[in-house]
Amino acid sequence: MAQRIAPLSGFPEYLPAARIVELRVIDTLRETFELHGFASIQTRSVEPLEQLSRKGEITKEVYAVRRLHADEGDAGTLGLHFDLTVPFARYVLENSGKLNFPFRRYQIQPAWRGERPQEGRYREFWQADIDIVGEDALAAHHDAEVVLVMLEALGRLHDQFGIPDALMRINNRKLIQGFYEGLGVADPLAVIQVVDKLDKIGPSAVGELLAGQGVAADVVTQILALASISSTSDSFIDEVRALGVTNDLLEIGLVELSALLAAVNAQFPGRAVVDLKIARGLDYYTGSVFEVELPQWRSLGTVSAGGRYDALASDGRHTYPGVGISFGVTRSLAPQLLAGNLSATRSTPSAVLVAVDDEESRASANAVAASLRTRGIPCEVSPNSSAYGKQIKYADRRGIPYVWFGGPQGQVKDIRTGSQADAQASEWTPPTEDLLPRVIVIEA
Amino acid sequence: MAQRIAPLSGFPEYLPAARIVELRVIDTLRETFELHGFASIQTRSVEPLEQLSRKGEITKEVYAVRRLHADEGDAGTLGLHFDLTVPFARYVLENSGKLNFPFRRYQIQPAWRGERPQEGRYREFWQADIDIVGEDALAAHHDAEVVLVMLEALGRLHDQFGIPDALMRINNRKLIQGFYEGLGVADPLAVIQVVDKLDKIGPSAVGELLAGQGVAADVVTQILALASISSTSDSFIDEVRALGVTNDLLEIGLVELSALLAAVNAQFPGRAVVDLKIARGLDYYTGSVFEVELPQWRSLGTVSAGGRYDALASDGRHTYPGVGISFGVTRSLAPQLLAGNLSATRSTPSAVLVAVDDEESRASANAVAASLRTRGIPCEVSPNSSAYGKQIKYADRRGIPYVWFGGPQGQVKDIRTGSQADAQASEWTPPTEDLLPRVIVIEA
Numbered sequence: 001m002a003q004r005i006a007p008l009s010g011f012p013e014y015l016p017a018a019r020i021v022e023l024r025v026i027d028t029l030r031e032t033f034e035l036h037g038f039a040s041i042q043t044r045s046v047e048p049l050e051q052l053s054r055k056g057e058i059t060k061e062v063y064a065v066r067r068l069h070a071d072e073g074d075a076g077t078l079g080l081h082f083d084l085t086v087p088f089a090r091y092v093l094e095n096s097g098k099l100n101f102p103f104r105r106y107q108i109q110p111a112w113r114g115e116r117p118q119e120g121r122y123r124e125f126w127q128a129d130i131d132i133v134g135e136d137a138l139a140a141h142h143d144a145e146v147v148l149v150m151l152e153a154l155g156r157l158h159d160q161f162g163i164p165d166a167l168m169r170i171n172n173r174k175l176i177q178g179f180y181e182g183l184g185v186a187d188p189l190a191v192i193q194v195v196d197k198l199d200k201i202g203p204s205a206v207g208e209l210l211a212g213q214g215v216a217a218d219v220v221t222q223i224l225a226l227a228s229i230s231s232t233s234d235s236f237i238d239e240v241r242a243l244g245v246t247n248d249l250l251e252i253g254l255v256e257l258s259a260l261l262a263a264v265n266a267q268f269p270g271r272a273v274v275d276l277k278i279a280r281g282l283d284y285y286t287g288s289v290f291e292v293e294l295p296q297w298r299s300l301g302t303v304s305a306g307g308r309y310d311a312l313a314s315d316g317r318h319t320y321p322g323v324g325i326s327f328g329v330t331r332s333l334a335p336q337l338l339a340g341n342l343s344a345t346r347s348t349p350s351a352v353l354v355a356v357d358d359e360e361s362r363a364s365a366n367a368v369a370a371s372l373r374t375r376g377i378p379c380e381v382s383p384n385s386s387a388y389g390k391q392i393k394y395a396d397r398r399g400i401p402y403v404w405f406g407g408p409q410g411q412v413k414d415i416r417t418g419s420q421a422d423a424q425a426s427e428w429t430p431p432t433e434d435l436l437p438r439v440i441v442i443e444a
Numbered sequence: 445m446a447q448r449i450a451p452l453s454g455f456p457e458y459l460p461a462a463r464i465v466e467l468r469v470i471d472t473l474r475e476t477f478e479l480h481g482f483a484s485i486q487t488r489s490v491e492p493l494e495q496l497s498r499k500g501e502i503t504k505e506v507y508a509v510r511r512l513h514a515d516e517g518d519a520g521t522l523g524l525h526f527d528l529t530v531p532f533a534r535y536v537l538e539n540s541g542k543l544n545f546p547f548r549r550y551q552i553q554p555a556w557r558g559e560r561p562q563e564g565r566y567r568e569f570w571q572a573d574i575d576i577v578g579e580d581a582l583a584a585h586h587d588a589e590v591v592l593v594m595l596e597a598l599g600r601l602h603d604q605f606g607i608p609d610a611l612m613r614i615n616n617r618k619l620i621q622g623f624y625e626g627l628g629v630a631d632p633l634a635v636i637q638v639v640d641k642l643d644k645i646g647p648s649a650v651g652e653l654l655a656g657q658g659v660a661a662d663v664v665t666q667i668l669a670l671a672s673i674s675s676t677s678d679s680f681i682d683e684v685r686a687l688g689v690t691n692d693l694l695e696i697g698l699v700e701l702s703a704l705l706a707a708v709n710a711q712f713p714g715r716a717v718v719d720l721k722i723a724r725g726l727d728y729y730t731g732s733v734f735e736v737e738l739p740q741w742r743s744l745g746t747v748s749a750g751g752r753y754d755a756l757a758s759d760g761r762h763t764y765p766g767v768g769i770s771f772g773v774t775r776s777l778a779p780q781l782l783a784g785n786l787s788a789t790r791s792t793p794s795a796v797l798v799a800v801d802d803e804e805s806r807a808s809a810n811a812v813a814a815s816l817r818t819r820g821i822p823c824e825v826s827p828n829s830s831a832y833g834k835q836i837k838y839a840d841r842r843g844i845p846y847v848w849f850g851g852p853q854g855q856v857k858d859i860r861t862g863s864q865a866d867a868q869a870s871e872w873t874p875p876t877e878d879l880l881p882r883v884i885v886i887e888a
Contacts, residue, residue, distance in 0.1 A: 007538060008522075011488035015542055016549070019484050035817045037794035037824030040463050044455035044568055045489075045554065053512075060513040065524065067558035068497075069504040078452075080509065094451060098459055100791070100841045102827050105460070110489065114511035124488055139827055141806065347544070350481035362585065373479045380481030383546050383583055397544045 010115070010123030012330060017399075018337040020344040020437050022126075025157060025333060026108055029128045032153040033106035036145075038130050041105045043087035045112075046078040051086065053079075061113040080112040084129045084326065089313040092133055092320050101135040101320075102142070108329070120300060122330050131324030133312075138321045140256060143288040143308055144263035150304060150325045151268045154292070161342075162441035163332070164296035166304070169275035170260055171289050173307070175253025176279060179226055179240070182247030183219050189283060191215065195227055196279040203227070227277035232265075234258050236274045253287075260288055286310040290325055294332070303332040344437040346399025351430050352379035352412070353395040354404045359385050364407040371408060371425035377435065379404075401434050454559070454567030456774060461843075462781040464788040464881050466570075469601060469777060470552055473572045476597040477550035480589075482574050485549050487531035489556075490522040495530065497523075505557040524556040528573045528770065533757040536577055536764050545579035545764075546586070552773070564744060566774050575768030577756075582765045584700060587732040587752055588707035594748060594769045595712050598736070605786075606885035607776070608740035610748070613719035614704055615733050617751070619697025620723060623670055623684070626691030627663050633727060635659065639671055640723040647671070671721035676709075678702055680718045697731075704732055730754040734769055738776070747776040788881040790843025795874050796823035796856070797839040798848045803829050808851040815852060815869035821879065823848075845878050 014022060030040070052062045063080040081087045084107045092099065108128045115121045130149060132142045147168065154166040173192070180188040194209045203224050210220045222243060229239045237254050257274060264272035280289045287308035294303055306325030313320040336342035352372060354365045365381045372379045382391045388405070392415055395403050404423070405411045412428060413420040429435075458466060474484070496506045507524040525531045528551045536543065552572045559565045574593060576586045591612065598610040617636070624632040638653045647668050654664045666687060673683045681698050701718060708716035724733045731752035738747055750769030757764040780786035796816060798809045809825045816823045826835045832849070836859055839847050848867070849855045856872060857864040873879075 008488065008490070008492075011490065013486070013488055013535065013538075015539060016483035016485060019486060022486075023484055034793035035820070035822050036813075037792050037822055039460035039792045040467055041460060042457070042463060042466075044452060044457055045556075046452070046455065046568070048452075049512075060511075062512045063509050064512050065507050065509050067504075068493075068506045068508050068523070069558075079512070091457065094457075095459060100838075104792070104824065112489075114513075124490070134827075142827070348481050348483045348548070349478035369480075376479070378479050378481055380548065383578075383586070394544075 008123075009117040010121065012122060012124075012334045012338060014337050015347070017344040017347040017437070018340075018342070020347075020349075021161070021337060021342050021439050022329070022333055024344075024439055025161065025163075026126070026128070026329065028156050028160060029153050029327065029329075030106070030108060032149065032156060033128075033130055036104075036149045036152075038104045038106040038149075041088075041091065041107055042109060043081070043084070043091050043107065045080055045110070047081050047087055047090065049077045049079040051090065052082065061115055063112050063114050082113045083111050084109060084127050085131075085312070085324070088129070088131060089320075093313050093315050096135070096315065096318065096320070102132050102138060103134075104130075104132050106130045110330075120331065120335060122334060125328065125330035125334075127326050128329050129306075129324060129326040131322050133320050133322035135318050135320060138323065140259070140287075141263075143256070143323050144260050146306065146323050146325050147260065147264060147272075147288075147290055148267055150292070150306075150327065151264065151271055153327070154304070155268070161439040163342075164294040166271065166292050167295050168264065168272045168304075169278045169291045169293070170257065170264075170272055171274065171276055171278040172253040172257040172260075173279070173285050173287055173289060174249050175240070175257055176226070176276070178247040178250030178253055179243075179245050180223070182245035182250055183222055185215065185219065185223075187213075191223060192279045193281055193283075195223065195277060196281045198227055198277045229274075229276040231274045232270065232272070234261065236276065240276070256287060280305060280307055284309045284312050288323065292325075292327075297332075297336075300332060300335065303328050341442050343440055343442060344399075345440055346401075346437045348380070348398045348400065349378040349437065350380045350398070350400050351377055351434055351436070352402040352404055353391065353400045354379060354381045355388060355391045356382045356385040357406075361385075361407070365404075368404055368408055368410065368425040372404075372428075375429060377430065399437070402430060452567075453561040454565065456566060456568075456778045456782060458781055459791070461788040461791040461881070462784075462786070464791075464793075465605070465781060465786050465883050466773070466777055468788075468883055469605065469607075470570075470572070470773065472600050472604060473597050473771065473773075474550070474552060476593065476600060477572075477574055480548075480593045480596075482548045482550040482593075485532075485535065485551055486553060487525070487528070487535050487551065489524055489554070491525050491531055491534065493521045493523040495534065496526065505559055507556050507558050526557045527555050528553060528571050529575075529756070529768070532573070532575060533764070537757050537759050540579070540759065540762065540764070546576050546582060547578075548574075548576050550574045554774075564775065564779060566778060569772065569774035569778075571770050572773050573750075573768060573770040575766050577764050577766035579762050579764060582767065584703070584731075585707075587700070587767050588704050590750065590767050590769050591704065591708060591716075591732075591734055592711055594736070594750075594771065595708065595715055597771070598748070599712070605883040607786075608738040610715065610736050611739050612708065612716045612748075613722045613735045613737070614701065614708075614716055615718065615720055615722040616697040616701040616704075617723070617729050617731055617733060618693050619684070619701055620670070620720070622691040622694030622697050623687075623689050624667070626689035626694055627666055629659065629663065629667075631657075635667060636723045637725055637727075639667065639721060640725045642671055642721045673718075673720040675718045676705075676714065676716070678705070680720065684720070700731060724749060724751055728753045728756050732767065736769075736771075741776075741780075744776060744779065747772050785886050787884055787886060788843075789884055790845070790881045792824070792842045792844065793822040793881065794824045794842070794844050795821055795878055795880070796846040796848055797835065797844045798823060798825045799832060799835045800826045800829040801850075805829075805851070809848075812848055812852055812854065812869040816848075816872075819873060821874065843881070846874060 065078045157163040177188045285307040289307035292304035304327040308323040310321040311319045408425040412423040509522045601607040729751040733751035736748035748771040752767040754765045755763045852869040856867040
């Protein structure tokens with residue numbers, strides 16, 4: 001059938017080599033999460049629209065989903081989830097009697113937001129989330145745990161694939177909220193949501209917005225002074241105290257943040273910065289908050305974020321406090337993959353092309369391939385029995401490094417160097433670095 | 445936030461142990477496909493609705509997708525794809541200049557159909573497809589190739605996870621169409637779509653439908669006679685010839701089907717049956733067609749199907765003939781997973797729980813876990829420092845087989861047997877069968 005070709009802005013798709021990179025990154029995240037005892041779950045892609053419409057600003061970005069020919073008796077309209085947290089909270093409530101708490105889960109799935117398409121924003125995007133959720137209580141050391149697991153995962157992406165080093169900015173909602181309460185601010189949450197815009201609109205615009213909310217000028221000054229504090233050591237504690245605000249919640253926040261910084265510095269020195277302007281816009285955070293950027297790819301903005309929530313989900317009998325962090329797989333990778341700056345050494349898993357002399361000997365070529373596969377060597381048999389030169393070209397176009405000639409007792413040629421040697425299909429193995437496609441970073 | 449708990453019929457979700465099985469199955473499919481040189485692609489979840497509405501019967505099942513607050517300038521309405529073939533055809537056209545043909549791809553993704561919820565039917569379901577697509581031409585041996593790759597994958601699911609043996613029914617559209625043409629049938633495609641209902645409504649109802657289309661009684665008899673032929677050997681050729689119809693396309697079909705049967709029998713004797721009533725309802729098949737069932741789970745019906753299409757996609761300059769086969773991951777697994785008949789030995793990746801004596805020694809427990817992880821051993825540290833009995837219970841509830849006590853030079857206990865021995869975190873490794881959760885089939 002002839003089709004209209006219709007690329008859709010905001011719905012990235014990759015060519016096979018780029019997809020290999022994405023898969024490799026997802027595999028690495030998954031492996032790291034599983035090593036730390038996080039169990040995979042997948043939630044359905046849709047939630048009742050009413051559940052998705054309760055988050056204020058995001059409502060207008062929700063995609064509604066409806067059967068083209070809906071029946072009268074159909075349930076209410078559905079929507080595609082816009083993150084993995086809302087469906088996870090629902091999953092925990094729905095299955096609370098069958099889960100063991102604290103429950104450690106990871107979830108790597110797409111989410112959808114009908115944002116205005118623009119650089120670095122996607123309408124369909126993959127997220128990789130980890131969360132630890134308790135029943136009624138969850139110990140504070142899990143805050144550091146999810147941060148360390150994510151930093152370990154990002155460290156592997158750096159070491160294995162050349163993705164830039166991560167920098168995590170950390171703060172604590174109790175610290176901010178306690179400070180605001182100590183200042184006599186009436187609605188700390190409203191102030192937090194304004195301060196969250198600091199990076200986008202700058203301190204003077206934030207000050208004006210706060211003044212517009214009726215916050216007194218000296219209080220605005222204090223709020224902006226707190227937000228300007230940033231440190232890689234415990235010196236932030238003295239800087240906060242120097243502002244002269246006293247409040248019990250503030251003290252708890254200082255202790256928690258100091259403990260988190262110490263835990264990160266012990267394992268990943270220099271990877272965390274206390275940054276007291278980090279607030280996260282979402283209203284459900286109640287303690288630690290984190291934001292990760294890749295300084296060498298700073299234009300991406302925040303690639304990973306999360307925090308502690310004391311009551312994301314509640315069913316009347318229990319509340320389910322938790323802490324989690326989400327990594328934006330598409331957000332981080334798509335610009336590099338689509339530009340070709342991040343790619344793979346070949347566009348196929350095949351390490352070997354088994355050449356075919358003539359169609360009568362195809363069975364012999366198939367036998368070579370079957371023999372190689374028993375040892376985990378991805379390979380394919382030439383689709384035709386054209387001249388060897390053409391078959392080599394077939395391999396070359398795909399980046400397949402080896403071509404096999406002459407049946408099980410044959411010869412194998414490294415087409416990059418031209419070197420060719422006798423080989424037995426039951427024994428020969430390519431060098432480890434050629435077994436699977438490798439990720440390569442192409443400097444612009 | 446308190447939430448209404450809303451299970452949605454047709455959108456299956458699994459508990460962690462069941463999800464481990466699903467992941468393991470998907471990994472096995474992927475590994476098999478990659479060993480055969482199939483490259484992964486992912487397509488976006490949505491297509492322009494007009495592209496999804498061209499398939500006749502399926503139109504009413506499409507889910508339309510629309511931004512809640514769509515702008516005036518927004519592109520036309522989108523729909524969730526209902527299979528992976530339509531998006532793949534579009535992907536091939538969109539990227540034809542950048543792909544190398546024949547292009548071998550696999551695709552493991554969800555699809556959506558707003559079917560009336562019923563036993564074994566899902567509104568959101570995962571499919572695993574492989575296809576080989578050529579530019580203008582594709583050799584016949586690829587028909588056998590995709591069949592053999594899928595049978596190899598299903599054989600691994602059987603050997604590794606106890607999923608029942610597969611049986612593949614094969615036929616050839618040229619054979620049927622040639623036979624009908626030889627009989628003078630005016631609209632062979634219309635007849636094929638009626639014959640496709642044989643299993644559901646039986647031969648007499650099919651005969652009535654054909655008579656209603658104006659097909660003569662003696663022709664109906666011949667059509668039903670052809671459809672009744674089934675064989676595990678080439679004897680089907682003589683049975684067809686005994687019906688006395690001669691046609692060139694029929695002869696080509698007989699040769700192709702015989703070759704496909706021979707190829708399957710050479711590698712997987714007994715796994716294929718020629719069944720001349722298999723037609724596949726879709727209009728784009730033009731040669732080989734396949735349907736797979738799991739006879740021990742026959743109530744599932746067809747779990748995998750596919751065939752040869754000579755012009756699924758065309759851009760005016762080129763056509764892209766191909767052959768492919770799709771495995772219904774959710775369709776095959778969900779009934780067993782949801783019923784608990786197929787599960788895993790534990791609900792977490794963790795092979796080891798590292799116990800914590802008291803909160804002061806948590807760092808020592810963390811060091812044990814870090815050491816185990818360097819050797820690929822999934823583990824977690826106890827969330828609290830309660831009595832050892834409680835920590836062992838934590839492990840037991842999750843099916844974690846080992847609990848570690850006493851720091852890096854400590855002891856490890858197999859909580860299934862109660863045996864406990866000295867162990868060094870830098871050296872100890874669990875038996876291979878305990879490293880990862882194992883899939884288990886629970887007989888009803």
